[in-house]
């Protein structure tokens with residue numbers, strides 16, 4: 132218990148002093164996760180919306196692939212991305228393995244299916260309600276899609292945050308493709324795993340605290356925003 | 367409410383012809399072998415008990431549903447897309463999650479009305495429907511009746527040649543009903559063909575030039591409103607006007623209607 136107490140004290144002082152090592156790790160984590168969620172949203176949202184609205188060749192294949200990806204354990208995703216990016220792999224020439232870019236790619240693969248699936252649900256529900264009205268007003272598929280995305284914006288934000296949650300909490304995939312290299316690819320989750328195994332509880336706890344504060348902060352803000360918006364627009 | 371059409375006849379997409387139209391869903395025939403012509407001019411009201419197929423008929427007219435058999439023809443379309451000249455106010459209004467004014471603006475934008483002209487048109491249609499002071503409220507927090515008026519404002523701003531209205535005053539208080547009837551009369555007077563349904567017989571008397579009586583998916587009577595209210599030829603229509611519960615009649619009633627009244 133005293134161990135834990137002193138570790139907690141040291142952790143808090145690291146956080147309050149804004150320890151440079153700790154700050155570097157936190158910043159890189161945010162860069163990787165935010166970058167990955169941004170790209171995953173760019174791909175996943177139109178994909179989910181298209182699957183919800185349109186019947187096109189290859190649609191079933193996309194649905195099956197998205198579902199399969201969603202069920203994959205992160206380490207397996209990490210392994211696949213590792214194989215693709217490794218020197219002998221198809222994208223080996225890019226030399227991306229063990230860089231933050233590789234970690235972003237792995238997280239995009241993890242997060243995109245979640246965002247696509249949630250988007251599909253939101254857009255399908257809205258379409259049921261809006262279809263006749265939008266068709267009556269003469270909205271073509273493109274205009275209908277933009278209207279649905281806009282009207283679903285608050286619910287879709289939750290989808291993005293769910294993606295961010297998965298990205299920032301994830302260890303296995305980024306560990307494999309990033310390698311947890313100090314000052315290069317070390318992020319919060321991999322650092323925590325390493326420091327705990329080394330017995331340095333202070334840094335691990337400090338990072339843990341920041342991770343918790345970040346995720347509750349973001350989710351809390353999102354919740355408040357969504358509630359306010361829903362009250363404003365009555366659902 | 368007879369109004370001369372201000373549109374030259376040649377530009378109208380009317381007349382609309384239903385030729386032996388049937389509509390099936392869920393293994394049931396819901397519209398049965400319906401033939402009729404909606405000509406430009408008289409404002410038309412479709413009457414009939416709940417479940418008669420009034421809303422389905424309007425959806426078929428508007429092109430939201432495709433008939434399972436028969437043909438629906440816009441004789442005046444002449445190569446134009448008839449749907450671009452129609453608007454519909456649904457039985458349950460659907461509002462986008464934006465302001466009252468933005469809902470009307472969106473509809474105009476979809477029809478390609480330039481932005482600088484939209485603002486005045488939005489303001490005018492909201493003023494006419496008594497919604498001007500709510501212009502910047504989110505549309506979905508409006509009361510049901512206000513939403514119905516907004517749906518009417520939105521349809522009206524489009525200045526369609528044909529306007530379909532599905533029970534536009536079903537949830538309105540007397541004053542709002544009066545407003546909506548005034549707006550419908552104005553729309554009709556401006557040359558828009560009005561085809562609507564209602565359960566308010568007083569309203570039908572006030573607004574209709576022509577009545578269609580529908581029962582269990584069949585068109586049982588169609589004719590001038592005066593004659594219909596003076597005494598329908600069809601005995602089911604007579605019973606309907608007297609306020610009898612038509613759905614209590616035995617099922618075999620409707621199988622031979624047309625022979626009995628045709």
Ligand SMILES: Nc1ncnc2c1ncn2[C@@H]1O[C@H](COP(=O)(O)OP(=O)(O)OP(=O)(O)O)[C@@H](O)[C@H]1O
Nearest residue numbers: 391392396414415416417418419420421422423457
């Ligand atoms: N998609 C559908 N599948 C199966 N049955 C349907 C479908 N749509 C409508 N119906 C049935 O068709 C009948 C006519 O429906 P419609 O909505 O046109 O009635 P209505 O005359 O407008 O009635 P109300 O006065 O209650 O509005 C009803 O019995 C309804 O249950």
Ligand SMILES: [Mg+2]
Nearest residue numbers: 420421457532
């Ligand atoms: Mg109806």
